[in-house]
Amino acid sequence: MTTALFVALQTGLLDTLLAPMYGFLEFWYWLLTQLYYVTGLELISPQYKFMHRAILVGLCIGVMAPLIGTFLVHRQLALIGDALAHTAFAGVAVGLFLNGVLSLGVSPYLTAVVVAVIAALLIELISEATDAYNDVSMAIVLSTGFALGTVLISLNAGGLAVGINQYLFGNLSTVSAENAAILLVLFAIIVGTVALTRNQLLYVTFDETAAAVSGLSVTWYNRVMVMLTALVVVGAMQIMGVILVAAMLVVPVAGAAQVSRSFNESLLVSVVLAQLAVLLGIGVSYYGEATAGGVIVLVAVGIYVVTIFVGKLQARVREDTAPELGSIDAGDTPGSD
Known part of the structure; x- marks a missing residue:
């Protein structure tokens, strides 16, 4: 009776919280259906609502991941995505375990x-309590999380191991x-x-000491940043999978850094590159019947390679157009008369 009551309360509360989002989903279905009638693209056919949802999730990831990833890369915390992805996998295993053992329906x-x-939060707390470098605390949390996930899967409670691949590699459907x-x-x-x-x-990212002195x-x-990273990782895990999710936090940002001159420009360019990688990756994976997460990452890496060449070209153009010091005539300077 207690379990049934918990399930009813949990389901009712969740439905109430998500009701506005379900309304937006209906609008999204309608919007892509209209686009289908205009373009005729099979990818967005009204029959394939799962693809409508996958595209929406991909577009959201294309904003969230580089938005947070830009701060992480500048703070040299690129690997935190991997650590949190593995612990998120443990979280999935916990949910499946609870559903299998207690039938909670979570x-x-x-x-x-x-x-x-x-x-x-543990990554931050370990770093603060032990004065260990961030990579040490990330390695500890990563190992613990993945170990917990594998143990729960090995117990195979209620068929826990069934369908686990979708969380490891992601799945559009x-x-x-x-x-x-x-x-x-x-x-x-x-x-x-x-x-x-x-x-x-931004202040904390580029100068923690000055930020602390100023009263921040x-x-x-720091805790806000790592918690936001955790939310991005879980959101992206749906189509990227645990193994590849960290790539979207880093690769578009690395590409943007090759062609951008400021933080704001880098942030904007990284979002554009991420959206391009997601849309092309979903399209290629759908028509090629390949794993979406892997294709998206490969496309993102391909875009990164292109940005390296574009960045080199930009640097060469700037060098060629820069005036030489010896070309300035002393007679043209003020006071030369």
Whole structure:
């Protein structure tokens, strides 16, 4: 009776929270259906609503991942995505285990959010309590999280190991309406938080000492950043999978750094590159019947290679157009008369 009551309360509360997002999903279905009638693209056919959801999730990831990844790369925390992805996998295993043993009906992505956020805070706490470098705390949390996930899977409670590949490698066809709605909530939280705290995060990213002297709580903003990273990782895991999710935090940002001259420009370019990688990757994976996460990452890496050449070309053009010091005539300077 207690379990049944918990399931009813959990389901009712979740449906209430996600109701606006379900409404947006209906609008999204209608929008892509209209686009299908105009373009005739099979990819967005009204018959394939799972592809509609996958495209929406991909577009959200294309904004969230580079938005947070830009701060992480500049802070030399690129590997934190890997650590949190593995702990998010443990969160999925916890959800599947609870469903198998207690029949709670909890979404594995919700348990992944909780476990990933806890892991993100643990990374910061271990660094603060032990004075260990961030990479040490990340390695500890990564190993612990993945070990927990593998142990729960090995128990095979209620067929736990069945379908686990979708969480490891991602799958376009398994993006349910509920998971898409959860992703939209995460998207709103991430973008809203960055919009409100952008200046503080930027200050802490480039000069922690000066930020602390100015009165900012560096510890608090560090924790905000790792928690936002955890939310991005869980959201992207739906189509990228645990193994590849960290790539979207780093690769588009690395590409943008090759052709950008400022932080703001790098942020904007990284979002554009990520969107391009996601849309091309989803299209190629659909028509080529390949794993979406892998294709998206390969496309992103291909774009990164192109940006290297573009960056080199830009640097050469600037060198060629820069005036030589010896070409300035002393007679043209003030006071030369």
